[in-house]
Amino acid sequence: MxxxxxxxxxxxxxxxxxxxxxxxxxxxxxxxxxxxxxxxxxxxxxxxxxxxxxxxxxxxxxxxxxxxxxxxxxxxxxxxxxxxxxxxxxxxxxxxxxxxxxxxxxxxxxxxxxxxxxxxxxxxxxxxxxxxxxxxxxxxxxxxxxxxxxxxxxxxxxxxxxxxxxVRSWRKLSETKVDYCDNKPYFLFVGNVKPHKNLRRTIEAYRLLLLNIGDVKQKPYFIIVGKRDGFITGDNITALIENDPLLQQYVKFTGWITDSELQELYSNALALIFPSYYEGFGFPPLEAMSYGTPSIVANAASIPEICGDAALYFNPFDIYDIYNKMKCIFNSLHIRKELIEKGRENIKRFxxxxxxxxxxxxxxxxxx
CATH class of the missing domain: 3.40.50.2000 (Glycogen Phosphorylase B;)
Incomplete structure (x- = not known):
């Protein structure tokens, strides 16, 4: 045969x-x-x-x-x-x-x-x-x-x-240690800078958050995992960051990183933010859930189908709504813990x- x-x-x-x-x-x-x-x-x-x-x-x-x-x-x-x-x-x-x-x-x-x-x-x-x-x-x-x-x-x-x-759940972390922000809390964005990923509005919302946190020691960083450019339909956010001293200080691009480094970033993040307004599926929120990290996500496309009740949702076209949900996660340990528990249940579907x-x-x- x-x-x-x-x-x-x-x-x-x-x-x-x-x-x-x-x-x-x-x-x-x-x-x-x-x-x-x-x-x-x-x-x-x-x-x-x-x-x-x-x-x-x-x-x-x-x-x-x-x-x-x-x-x-x-x-x-x-x-x-x-x-x-x-x-x-x-x-x-x-x-x-x-x-x-x-x-x-x-x-x-x-x-x-x-x-x-x-x-x-x-x-x-x-x-x-x-x-x-x-x-x-x-x-x-x-x-x-x-x-x-x-x-x-x-x-x-x-x-x-x-x-x-x-999504492969709870993989063993390596000994890799990555630190882009002096061991301070950070929001994590995983993806690329194509326009539908909605990074520009998210950074504008994040800037509002920074302005409303008076204590410099409390200000969270914003780590972007992915390349700054090189995409067919890339979004120009370089000027937004380079023309603002506050964003220059707190927004960090990693460029290409290893899977081990990505796992480490997921595990230690304050929250993943996933602002895309068009996704067929969307891996990052589920990967964050698998590492016990809460997710703040857009209420758009397939994302509610995939994330269920295990994420905090915002309108991806409303900068103030994105800001408010980031502030909510930043200020409430209770909400973070609740989302982490719901996330662990949600990933069982995948x-x-x-x-x-x-x-x-x-x-x-x-x-x-």
Missing amino acids: QIKKIIIDTRMIDSSGIGRYLQNILPDIIEQFSNVSLLGEEQLLKEKLQNDNLHVIPFNEPIYSISEQLKYPYVIPKCDIFFSPHYNIPLLPIKAKYRIVTIHDVFHLAFYQSLNIFQRIYSKAVINQALKQSDAVITVSEFSKEEILKYTNKKYIDKIYVIYNG SCNLSIESHIKLFECFLK
Whole structure:
């Protein structure tokens, strides 16, 4: 009996949300199915998956590029399943019996007017082709499923499967010690500076908080985990910080950090703040909950579905509401403790094992 072959595009293994998604599901998929090949960079994959026995097909073309589309048919061998963890599927014919894609959200359709002309044409065409050409479409929340159907075509409803992301709970912390703020309390932001992440309004709200805390020794820092720039649709917050001495002193960018350093930052934060107004899922609040850290989040998109009653919510477009919720967390140990307890219950809904099993069962349906 011939062994079924699966090919997975893993070039986004080092990105934020999709990278987490891949790192969570790939080890078990590789273990479950004996013939899995990964498209990507071999050394990076071995490092991220901590596995030296991977079968890697070298493929480093940029995401969303014309070159990736032209080369897909030549690098993807004959296979039973080709799995794309993002909507940038091969548009030209490939030698795959079945195709499975994960569409995490349709931000590029929901906020179509904010894109340049190339982004508009590309995102609309490719997302629609991903739905049309794929035999199964995974998405990560009921919110995202509804958004996909809203902005494309309801005829695809029967091929869309909602599988929540899994979050690994309470991992052992390493001996890594990171200190960006002289052991003082801090709010934590994990993500990038794309406009929909809403960092600018959050920093403006945080500035109000600083101005209303008289004692210099009590002022909390604001640590931003992620790169300052380098994104396709980056938000310019540099001037906001550099033109304000108070923000210069208390806002700290970490740049790229290791997973161990991130775990340490989560564990010691006063609270995570997650102000994004559009998310298909949103890992950071759940990761914060897994480390016993309260979350202040936007009441928008999929976030209430994912966080339930285990977070403090604000209107992401109201700077004063963001400020008030930050002040509430800063001043109330009782509220912080209550959110921590609710967070520990909430993350039980997002078991990594359940998410992995759901992916494996779906794959098995097409390998019979």
